[in-house]
Amino acid sequence: MSGHSKWKTIQHKKGAADAKRGKIFSRLSKELMVVARQGGSDPSMNPTLRTAIQKAKAANMPADNIDRAVKKGAGEIEGVIFEEIVYEGYASGGVGLIVMALTDNKNRAAAEIRHIFTKNNSSFADKGSVSRGFERKGQIIIDASATDEETLMELALEAGADDIKTEEEAFEILTDPSAYTDVMDALAKAEIATINSEISMVPLTTVPVSDPSQAKSVLKFIEALEDNDDVQNVYSNMDIADEIMDELESGE
Template identity: 50%
Template sequence: MAGHSKWANIKHKKGAEDAKRGKIFTKLVKEIIVAARLGGGDPDANPRLRTVLEKAKQNNLPKDNIDRAIKKGTGELEGVNYEETVYEGYGPGGAAVYVESLSDNKNRTVADVRHLFSKHGGNLGENGCVSWMFDKKGWIPVNKNDAEEDVLMEAALEAGAEDIRDEDGVFEVITPPDAFEDVKAALAAAQIPFGDEAEVTMLPQTTVSLGGTDAEKMLKLMNALDDNDDVQRVHTNADIPEEVIAAAG
């Protein structure tokens, strides 16, 4: 799980820079459109929409943008039809990479993703080649200084959490996807703060430790994929050393 925690922190810090460039707005708008199309425009009845609206609020996406995106999703306004696609492959050192995308042109997206894998020492594989190495789970990080373990366990487990893990100064609360919102609400009610990085994600069952140039190339691959406008989320089982992350800024 350490690998996921590190990548989540990298994404969180990187997100601040992406927000300045408006890049993260594009991804949020796409996600809102698709969530509203699949589950309707009422966040109270649509957990996926509710989750992305929280993220939109954290990133200061303007309300007008949110309202237009919801209306495009529900068909009240004309909009682009985005398709959800998953790409799977291997990065440097054989680490697994699982890429989620929303695209209006799958041919363009697969060509771009394949190019990025090749450019950074990896290779795009067949569907299913790495998905079995991940589990879809809710992931909520809580700083150990912000909560007593027994209080956290009581609030989280009663709300439906599966597990609480101790990783590098952080309690990681693991939930089934459909209990994610309930557990977050329970932590908030118990006045237990948690990180903005909390998300429903693909958690690796095991991690692959990388070092040297493999670690550096892997970090560049992950960042390059994350920078692609059609890519929504990138997951890996790579565990990259802290010194490599620090050197990359």
């Protein structure tokens, strides 16, 4: 699990995600609208939509909100049209970032995201220069107290997972995007709750960060990007040393 993913897991467990629930629902609504517009409103015929609905349900998004977003995207009721834009760049220490945005105004999004990069002494990179170091994977994070490793491994691998990684406080399941829904269905059937689940960009290699000030600086930069209304997801290849992660978690 990359350092950024570890940090998001820590924040979620602390309840920090609850404070941003409205923003999370807004992002999920955008995603639902886009995938419904691209592939239709029937989840059985649109696997990408089915995955997005599953993700929204995992975040406890109300069913009415999900249904309304899907109908807006499919054109069944009036709604805004969003476009997906991907930006790539580097933070301090050569940490690679992929910023995925959904926006109804590409010029505004580009200007605001570029401003955040500039403010953090960073700049955009050429298309592909960062993303070639990542692969698209289903990523599912489960609290270590929710189940045991043997049970989870048997269930997940049987459902089609590629790999399971064990951290001190959480399990990370990685799947091919095509198997993501099957694994999520198997977890739901076994009543194993997830901390976070998504189709993610997972780094092939990571950039070690052992300096506390650099780790804090990069995380602050990422949080500024995530606070932007047009930004859906930020992915990084940062690997924060365990002792620094412990320090950040304790708030020292």
